[in-house]
Amino acid sequence: MINVERKVESEEEEFKMEIKLLSKDKAKVRVHVKGTTAAEMNTYRRTILDKLPAMAIDTVEFLENSSALYDEMLAHRLGLVVLKTDVESYFIRENCKCKGVGCARCTLDLTLDVEGPCMVYAEQLKSKDPAVIPVHGKTLLVKLLANQKVKLIAHAILSSGNEHIKFSPGIMYYQGYPNIKIADVKSPDAIAGICPTGVFSSDHKKLVIKNKEACTLCMACVDASKGEVEVKGSETEFIVTIEPWGQLTATGMVEGLVDALHEQIDALSEEIKKLK
Template sequence: MNTKILKENNEKIVINLTNTNFETANSIRRSCINNVPTMAIEDVHILANNSALYDEILAHRLGMIPLTTDLKTYNKLEDCKCKSAGCARCTAEFVLEAKGPATVYSKDLVPTDPSIKPVFDEMPVVKLFENQEVRLTAKACLNNGTYHTKHSPCNAYYQFYPNIKVLKSKKALDDICPRKVFKNGAVDKDNLLNCNLCNACTDAFPDSVTVEPEENNILLTIESWGQLAPKTIYNTAITNLISDLDEFKKLLK
C-alpha cells in the first residue's frame, strides 16, 4: 500500500491510499475510531450539587468533553505500573467549583496537569441560578473507543477515487453537479475530490460523461474531535492495527 497526504490541517486529513483494497482501508478506518486511545473523564466525585441537573447527568456531560491527550506521557489504566490504582502516569485530575448565578463552561474545569485540558473552552456544562453551586473533583484516564465512545478521537470515512471522463463538454454539467466538480463543462481539478460518486451528472447526461470508482485507489478522511492531531490518529491507528494483527497471528499458532 502507498500513501500520500492530499490535504491536512489541525482538524482534518485526507490520505490517498493506493495499491490497496477497501477491506484494508476499512480496517484502518475502524482502528482510527476504536483503537486510538484518548483521555476522557471517567470518575467524578461530587461534593456539592444543588443545580437543576442530577449528579449522573452532570457526570455524563463532563465525560463527553474532549480533552487534549498526551500519548507519550500517559499509559492506559490497565497497562500502568500502578496496576489500575491510579497514578500520575495514568490519571489526570480536575477540580470544578462554581457558584450561581452563572453558566459553567468546560474551561471552568481546572486541571492539575496543564497538558490535559478541555479542547474547547466554551462547552456549556450547567446553568446555575442564585444560591446554586457545584463543587466536584474529576479523574480522567486513557482508553479506547471500544471501551466507550467518549474516548474515540475522530470520525473517519473512505471512498473510492473518482475517475471522471468528460466525453462531450457541456456547460450544463456545472449546475447539475451538487458538489461543483465541473467548471465550464470540464472537470475542475481543484474540486475533483469533492465528487462523492453520486452520479447526478451521468444520470442527466449519460452520453457526455462517465464516472468510475477506482477500486484500488482510496481516499481516507479523518476528522479529529480535537484530542489528537489527525496525523497522530492515523499513525497510532496503523501501529495499533499492526500490533493487533501480530497478536492474532501468535494466537493462531
C-alpha cells in the same frame, strides 16, 4: 530452488502503497492512496475508531451540586468533554502498575468549584496536568442561578473507543477515487451547475473536469446527463479523510494507527504460536 530474497522483494513491491496529500487544515486531512483495497482501508478506519487511546472523564465525585441538573446528567456532559491527550505520559489502567486501582500514571483529576449566577464552561475545569485540558473551552456544562453551586472532582483516564466512543480521538472515512468519463454532453452548463462540489467547468460548448478530487460520487451528473457522463469509484485507489476531534492531531492518529496495527499483529502471532 526459490530465491527467498527476491520473493520478499516481489511481495513488498506488490503491497507497496502510494500516498499523496490533497489538503490539510485544523479540521481534517485528505490524502489520495494508491495500491490498496477497500478491506484494508476499512481495517484502518475501524482501528482508528476502536483502538487508538485518548483521555476522557470516566467517573465524577460530586461534593456539592445544587444546580438544575441531576448528578448523572452533569456527569454525562462532563464525560463528553474533549480533552487534549498526552499518550506518552499515561498508561491504560489495565496496563498500569496499580492494576486498575487508579494512580497518577493512569488517572488525572480535574476539579470544578463554581457558584452562580453564571454559565459554567469546560474551560473552568482545573486540571492537575497542564498538557491535558479541554479542547473546546466554551463547551457549556450547566447554568447556575443565584445561590446554586457545583463542586466536584472528575477522574479522567486513558482508554479506547472499544470501551466507549468518548475515548475515540476521531474518525477516518474513505471513498473510491473517482474515474470520470465525459462523452458528447448536450447541456454542459447545466451539468456543471448541478454538481454540488464544483467538479466541472463549462465554456458553454464543452464540459471540462476542473477538480476531480472534489467528486463525492453523488452521481448527480450521471443522472442529469442520462449517461453522457460516467462516474465510477476505483477499487484500488481511494480518497481518505482523517478528521480528529481534538484529543490527538491527524499526524498523531496516523502514528497511533501504525502502533495499534503492530500490537494487533503481534497479539495474533502469539495466539498462533499457542496452536502449534
